[in-house]
Amino acid sequence: MANHPFTYQPLPVRVVFGPGRRQQLAAEAQRLGLKRVLVLSTPGQANTAEHLAALLGGLAAGTFSGATMHTPTDVTEQALRVVHDLNADGVVAIGGGSATGLSKAIARRTGLPQIILPTTYAGSEMTPVLGETSGGRKTVIRDQAVLPKTVIYDVELTLTLPPAVSASSGMNALAHAAEALYAHNGNPLVSVLAEEAIRALGQSLPRIRHSPQDLEARSQALSGAWLAGSVLGSVDMALHHKLAHVLGGTFILPHAELHAALLPHTLAYNAQAAPEAMNRIARALGRPDEGGPDPTGRNAPQLVAELNRRLGIESALKNLGLPEAGLDEATTLALQNPYANPTPLEREALRELLQRAWSGQAPR
């Protein structure tokens, strides 16, 4: 990788990290010159949104708790009316990718500055990417205008994330880091960050599965998610993210669980063509005291499948709601709009990958 020419532009996002750092919210809003802030969340986190509004005190203009998965444009329209009625001069989003998506959609249309407090491991807060749905179609744009000004990672806000959701959300983050390792526009810094993200997530997620209140493990997972989000925001993703996007959007499958179940298979598809990436994944997930690839000889896809098993994650796409009759259509969709991938995309091999993932077989 170091022998390849590259161009790298770090993202201009201020990061405030640590337990209890939400107490800094009003100071961070003031730093941006904000006076009338709208706080955004999903319905399930409405109480936390109220808590943040209380922390903002006189700087809070109100809350909007209608954010939902895949950023539907009609919800964005509703929220924009609230922004307008309250004369808001900035937005704060509390939650996972859904609340963040709404915040980015508002920023794109109004130019308002954003502060994000992530409570899952999805990583959207670190990317200039916005996916929106309208009339059942999902479109994805890349635009620096959707980047937040400030991200506050307060690990205490993640303690309520249910163990099963934490596990799949963490594997969603791990997928960003894994694909960053073989991105066509990768670079040595991104590879170091990505490997460290995988190590942090691989060590912390099993601990969180059994002790969701373990603050140290939660901190490690959140820092892994930050690193994973920043590499997701810095380089182009490949087959794995393309398949997850196609399957999730066409068959409305749960986002994080889908990423987790697909990852061993997409890595296996790219294993031979991306040996350095596979070595880094195996080193990060193998026994930490060995400092090298997994001593039991398991390869990267097997180690990821094993981590899924330890986390109790569903491995068969059929159990996530994907109909077997949809596999041909999914293969065709995955081959549309070509994109860079280490192993060339080939219909028969992709169809086989999907069949294995559908039935929950081991990665090839």
Ligand code: NAD
């Ligand atoms: P999510 O934001 O929908 O959160 C899942 C559920 O968990 C929600 O009901 C939420 O209220 C709840 N929740 C979140 N944090 C909680 C907490 N700490 N305690 C209790 N409940 C909590 O799901 P997600 O997986 O974070 O995000 C998925 C969405 O993000 C998808 O729409 C996906 O496309 C998008 N995404 C975008 C990017 C990007 O770069 N644009 C990256 C990753 C994900």
